[in-house]
Amino acid sequence: MGLALVWLGLWGANARLANLAVTAEWERLRRFAVAAIFGLTLLTVWEMAVTVFAVPQVILPAPSAIGARFVAALPMILGDLWQTLVKGALSGWLIGAAAAVLTAIAIDRSPFLQRGLLPIGNFVAALPIVGIAPILVMWFGFDWQSKAAVVVVMVFFPILVNMVAGLAATDALQRDQMATWSAGYWQSLLKLRLPAAMPLLFNGLKITTTLALIGAIVAEFFGSPTRGMGFRISTAVGQMDLALVWAEILMAAIAGSLFYGIVALIERRATFWHPSQRG
Amino acid sequence: MMPSPVISARDVSLTFPTADAPVHALKDVSLDIGPGDFVSFIGPSGCGKTTFLRCIAGLESPTGGTLTVNGMTPDQARRARAYGYVFQAPGLYPWRTIAGNIALPLEIMGFSRPDRAERVARVLDLVELGQFGGKYPWQLSGGMQQRASIARALAFDADILLMDEPFGALDEIVRDRLNEALLALWAKTGKTIGFVTHSIPEAVYLSTKIVVMSPRPGRITDVIDSPLPRQRPLEIRDSAAFIETAHRVREGLRAGHSYD
Amino acid sequence: MMPSPVISARDVSLTFPTADAPVHALKDVSLDIGPGDFVSFIGPSGCGKTTFLRCIAGLESPTGGTLTVNGMTPDQARRARAYGYVFQAPGLYPWRTIAGNIALPLEIMGFSRPDRAERVARVLDLVELGQFGGKYPWQLSGGMQQRASIARALAFDADILLMDEPFGALDEIVRDRLNEALLALWAKTGKTIGFVTHSIPEAVYLSTKIVVMSPRPGRITDVIDSPLPRQRPLEIRDSAAFIETAHRVREGLRAGHSYD
Amino acid sequence: ADPLTLQLKWVTQAQFAGYYVAKDKGFYDEENLDVTIKPGGPDIAPTQVLAGGGADVTVEWMPAALAAREKGLPIVNIAQPFKSSGMMLTCLKESGITDPKTDFKGKTLGVWFFGNEYPFLSWMNHLGLKTDGGPEGVTVLKQGFNVDPLLQKQAACISTMTYNEYGQVLDAGLKPEDLVTFKYEDQGVATLEDGLYTLEEKLKDPAMEDKLVRFVRASMKGWKYAEEHPEEAAAIVLENDETGAQTEAHQVRMMQEVAKLTAGSNGALDPADAERTVQTLLSGGSDPVISKAPEGAWTSAITDKALK
Amino acid sequence: MSRVLPVLSVLAAIVALWYLAAVGMNAAWVRDQAARAGETVTAGRLLRETMVLERPVLPAPHQVAAGLWEGVAGQKITSKRSLVWHGWITLGATLAGFAIGAAAGMILAVGIVHNRAMDMSIMPWAVASQTVPILAIAPMVIVVFASAGVTGLLPKAFIAAWLSFFPVLVGMVKGLRAPDAMQMDLMRSWNASSGQVLRHLRLPVSLPYLFASLKVAVAAALVGTIVGELPAGATQGLGARLLSGSYYGQTIQIWAALFAAAILAAALVWLIGLAERITLRRMGLSR
Numbered sequence A: 001m002g003l004a005l006v007w008l009g010l011w012g013a014n015a016r017l018a019n020l021a022v023t024a025e026w027e028r029l030r031r032f033a034v035a036a037i038f039g040l041t042l043l044t045v046w047e048m049a050v051t052v053f054a055v056p057q058v059i060l061p062a063p064s065a066i067g068a069r070f071v072a073a074l075p076m077i078l079g080d081l082w083q084t085l086v087k088g089a090l091s092g093w094l095i096g097a098a099a100a101v102l103t104a105i106a107i108d109r110s111p112f113l114q115r116g117l118l119p120i121g122n123f124v125a126a127l128p129i130v131g132i133a134p135i136l137v138m139w140f141g142f143d144w145q146s147k148a149a150v151v152v153v154m155v156f157f158p159i160l161v162n163m164v165a166g167l168a169a170t171d172a173l174q175r176d177q178m179a180t181w182s183a184g185y186w187q188s189l190l191k192l193r194l195p196a197a198m199p200l201l202f203n204g205l206k207i208t209t210t211l212a213l214i215g216a217i218v219a220e221f222f223g224s225p226t227r228g229m230g231f232r233i234s235t236a237v238g239q240m241d242l243a244l245v246w247a248e249i250l251m252a253a254i255a256g257s258l259f260y261g262i263v264a265l266i267e268r269r270a271t272f273w274h275p276s277q278r279g
Numbered sequence B, C: 001m002m003p004s005p006v007i008s009a010r011d012v013s014l015t016f017p018t019a020d021a022p023v024h025a026l027k028d029v030s031l032d033i034g035p036g037d038f039v040s041f042i043g044p045s046g047c048g049k050t051t052f053l054r055c056i057a058g059l060e061s062p063t064g065g066t067l068t069v070n071g072m073t074p075d076q077a078r079r080a081r082a083y084g085y086v087f088q089a090p091g092l093y094p095w096r097t098i099a100g101n102i103a104l105p106l107e108i109m110g111f112s113r114p115d116r117a118e119r120v121a122r123v124l125d126l127v128e129l130g131q132f133g134g135k136y137p138w139q140l141s142g143g144m145q146q147r148a149s150i151a152r153a154l155a156f157d158a159d160i161l162l163m164d165e166p167f168g169a170l171d172e173i174v175r176d177r178l179n180e181a182l183l184a185l186w187a188k189t190g191k192t193i194g195f196v197t198h199s200i201p202e203a204v205y206l207s208t209k210i211v212v213m214s215p216r217p218g219r220i221t222d223v224i225d226s227p228l229p230r231q232r233p234l235e236i237r238d239s240a241a242f243i244e245t246a247h248r249v250r251e252g253l254r255a256g257h258s259y260d
Numbered sequence D: 001a002d003p004l005t006l007q008l009k010w011v012t013q014a015q016f017a018g019y020y021v022a023k024d025k026g027f028y029d030e031e032n033l034d035v036t037i038k039p040g041g042p043d044i045a046p047t048q049v050l051a052g053g054g055a056d057v058t059v060e061w062m063p064a065a066l067a068a069r070e071k072g073l074p075i076v077n078i079a080q081p082f083k084s085s086g087m088m089l090t091c092l093k094e095s096g097i098t099d100p101k102t103d104f105k106g107k108t109l110g111v112w113f114f115g116n117e118y119p120f121l122s123w124m125n126h127l128g129l130k131t132d133g134g135p136e137g138v139t140v141l142k143q144g145f146n147v148d149p150l151l152q153k154q155a156a157c158i159s160t161m162t163y164n165e166y167g168q169v170l171d172a173g174l175k176p177e178d179l180v181t182f183k184y185e186d187q188g189v190a191t192l193e194d195g196l197y198t199l200e201e202k203l204k205d206p207a208m209e210d211k212l213v214r215f216v217r218a219s220m221k222g223w224k225y226a227e228e229h230p231e232e233a234a235a236i237v238l239e240n241d242e243t244g245a246q247t248e249a250h251q252v253r254m255m256q257e258v259a260k261l262t263a264g265s266n267g268a269l270d271p272a273d274a275e276r277t278v279q280t281l282l283s284g285g286s287d288p289v290i291s292k293a294p295e296g297a298w299t300s301a302i303t304d305k306a307l308k
Numbered sequence E: 001m002s003r004v005l006p007v008l009s010v011l012a013a014i015v016a017l018w019y020l021a022a023v024g025m026n027a028a029w030v031r032d033q034a035a036r037a038g039e040t041v042t043a044g045r046l047l048r049e050t051m052v053l054e055r056p057v058l059p060a061p062h063q064v065a066a067g068l069w070e071g072v073a074g075q076k077i078t079s080k081r082s083l084v085w086h087g088w089i090t091l092g093a094t095l096a097g098f099a100i101g102a103a104a105g106m107i108l109a110v111g112i113v114h115n116r117a118m119d120m121s122i123m124p125w126a127v128a129s130q131t132v133p134i135l136a137i138a139p140m141v142i143v144v145f146a147s148a149g150v151t152g153l154l155p156k157a158f159i160a161a162w163l164s165f166f167p168v169l170v171g172m173v174k175g176l177r178a179p180d181a182m183q184m185d186l187m188r189s190w191n192a193s194s195g196q197v198l199r200h201l202r203l204p205v206s207l208p209y210l211f212a213s214l215k216v217a218v219a220a221a222l223v224g225t226i227v228g229e230l231p232a233g234a235t236q237g238l239g240a241r242l243l244s245g246s247y248y249g250q251t252i253q254i255w256a257a258l259f260a261a262a263i264l265a266a267a268l269v270w271l272i273g274l275a276e277r278i279t280l281r282r283m284g285l286s287r
Ligand SMILES: Nc1ncnc2c1ncn2[C@@H]1O[C@H](COP(=O)(O)OP(=O)(O)OP(=O)(O)O)[C@@H](O)[C@H]1O
Pocket: B138, B139, B140, B141, B142, B143, B144, B169, C016, C017, C018, C023, C024, C025, C044, C045, C046, C047, C048, C049, C050, C051, C052, C088, C218
């Protein structure tokens, strides 16, 4: 009951804030504030629920406890972040994205490959990570390389699907124009199809930022050195240190959101012309 | 002796298969266009003007008859970059500025950077959009977009210029000025021009040959060779020859309409 | 005493902020349009005709001045479904057939199914597309698409009809016929019509009031009340009053162009 | 019948044969119990399931249980079917390791985490080796589910259980003479494995206590039966494995090995063993697994009643 | 025929490469074994033995095929050794999770597009939700569900839904915002309600985005289910099968389960592609 009240109160404030007319300079701050208040609402409800229902710490720790643990263990958590996000997820994401884009182009370039590779590509990419992870750990060793490999496999398919759809997203008139200028394949790719594919490509890139992080973390469950977010989480669960688990999750959420945010920012720059960006 | 035609159509037909009945967009169209001809196509909407222009440009394949351009198939001619084409809709790429859009075919055809800049500036001035090179297409009015697309087709020097209602969205004054500019360009370069319009005076004023078409099935009902001289001041529109030709075109058009 | 105006603009201005210099699309535009007026807007491309029509329809908010429609704000009038709007480009939805496109606003406004079918058939005939109801937009020629979009705006009985170059892509014959049909509709229903055109004869033939505009900044340079009677056979175009009015419009246009 | 849920530490295999046999042979029925056996798996922390109310009793290793207790989860050992430890480190002979005291330094060792790392860590503490990967210590790998790191030579040694992974190494084609093994028992760092644990508060309820007494009695009957009939026990385990992944040969061998570990126990926890476990975990090095001796972490209340 | 040929030739190329890789990757083990036995290996022996290892680093294609055949056709489909049975279990949870996730994604996307407060508050948290490593909280989810008395399909479906709602959300938000200005203006000039704009304009325009997202989402749902099956007590489903295979080092069993899962995913993706083609054709959008 009290929970519902807190929820309604804060949500109301938020709705008012969101609909307030503000100048452009304040817009950024406002967006941030709205998201923050929403988060605060969630946290408050969580903290109250944990206290009211006396949930045991080993099931769900209170946000305050998580915060304290987060601060205390920050150096270690940052070390884990470096291992998992930068070495594992980021490198894998970059390789996977590049591979998917190139494959999409190859598929698009050759009708033969399109018919031959796309179904098989779909199939290979549909291999579930939890199945591939142990195999890739066996192949690429325990360190970040195997995590990157898992991420490559994981992000490949979503980017490929979106990129293939994107390359097909030109309209007939635009293609006819290229034809009248007798543009070569690469020219019309570079000047028409790639720009036109950007909105869908970024769709894929955005979805996979979070997948990459999950992939790298999950892969650590199947073997890892004694650092990394996945390692720490599974070890901490085993040690009943749930506050540390959530502190790592918090870090993952912050880093992942940042990752996503950066990609979204680049998207805004690169596809400024698309109706969805012109508001 | 006639010079051998640049574009030569013999019994060209094109049928679109659609879900219900097939559409006969063109039926047995025969036409010769000589080098340096300025040919206007006029006719009720849906009579196949756009379709015929697209066939010439190799964008559509006739389902019957033969069509040659400079002795080649339209497709070969397209590959040889024989055409400048102004489409009925502006079709500018939203991610490029107006200047960028005009420069695009130049980039594709490998013009050097300074050459590109010079040409873009020249054609932008020609269509009176000098100050708008840095704007994006959605920031321009409809007529301005149309002019940008004309400028784009003029920027490179294709021998054959195909224009599908290029001046439809322009007011009389600009239209007159662009008509004059087009004639000047044509006189200077000797291009072969195929031009779709709905304006009878425009067709008569510009063309050496006026092709009147009629729909269902799309076909040519009349081909009028203009009696006007190649040098055409605007005042020529008050001459008897002009008015007489316009009259003949109007009659042809009306006949085409009487079918429905 | 004048009846109170349906549309009343006082010092309406609109500035688009763009990356470089802001564009003054409209500056201090004042105009009254009475009930049953047929007002044509004419002017060089980019002079703000479309922008002004969009302001009237509540699709764009002026950055200065006041604008009322039936005593309401344009936005309230829009909510009251006071407008039928024909855009400069056809803007048909590609996933609906022509008939489906025309039926769409009717569905949205809650017309009954038989009523819809009856109206769609009627307006399709009016724009001479009777056989094309089942086709998809891309299967139609440019002019046919334009006519479909006119039919769509006529299908429901809005009191105010705003038309942005509706007949730009049509040939003279169809255009004449549609002009007549539009006049007949106007005479029968007493709609208030705002009409953008680039054709001086068309503007003079149709309108009770002709508004001449000029660009940079977009503004009204002349408002001409037509001396022609409300009943207008096609032959009226040869009358002295007609020719005189057309002349005055042409002068106004020319003056607008002389600025650049 | 009275319902009772048992959470296993790992997947269905002969390691837990006693419980499956008791269920299959009707020993639980005889005690008027309706026992649900929940298999575990990687990332199932039995103690967490217990805390969440998902089970009444769980099979857990004492180091993990004591660590959880120190974290504030009041869990208590009520019975100890496994007398001795089956844990060992298995090394490739070609890695050149012969003596733990001298040869581990600089080597890569595979270890199970998720609460199973405590015995290893305290052993390394005893040896005075750091586990942070520095040149003066050992490099630790979080070992996955299987013995591949040894076969692929990604680690010099890996953790194995006598009854399971060691057999898999042999199955994979390596000969005992290719290997060197170090049992935790032999190294003097053995800790108690596979005990039965429940929450303190459950013991306060007499009805629950009675159920637990009956459960432990029936389970031990199952264990003793399994020890005597390894083939049949293995077959019962196979019958209960829903993944269909187990092979008969492997389970029979596992049963035989497990029997060696349960042999010395009638189910009652020997306090001396427990004290020894506590000492092992407490002593040695800077980084003990638990910081102080626990109180009330085991009780004989249940086994006293069950076994009389 | 022209559709089968390219697939077959690409397939043949892959199988050939695979055989090569199998020889290459398994060779070390064969050599080591021979060295331990004090023997030398000839090329012929290497070739022969790398094809038939019981625990290969990379099983040869025919070994996987045999494993797959054995799992699919070699058992009664009700047997717990049957891949069909395990696949069926996984499919149920996948479909349930996909349905929940896709519905949630679409509903949230509609909310985000129509409500500024939702746009600003939900999107960042939806992103954050996806960065929560699901495998880490999967056991907790299962534990929490179990302590609430919910077991079986639902907890797995929940995890599947968790993973699959996000692609749908992102794609739909983009798609629902894709109508161009004039299309929107038309609607505004008719004073269409936001519901009508949604139905008649935003939804049709968003379809290409939706279908691309659904394909990703269904694959994600399968992954989610399999992840959920790991800690669910690891008893039933392809996930459990994968895991137990992994735990007992039965490489071929892993690969067979893996392929079964991939076939399942590919079939689901193909079904959505089919739905896409049919929808687009019925809407007259496929040319
Ligand atoms: N979204 C926009 N952003 C920036 N500038 C704009 C935008 N829309 C229109 N403009 C500018 O406003 C001016 C008036 O445009 P408008 O479309 O009203 O012209 P118009 O009179 O309808 O011309 P036309 O006859 O060519 O259609 C033009 O200079 C145009 O560049």
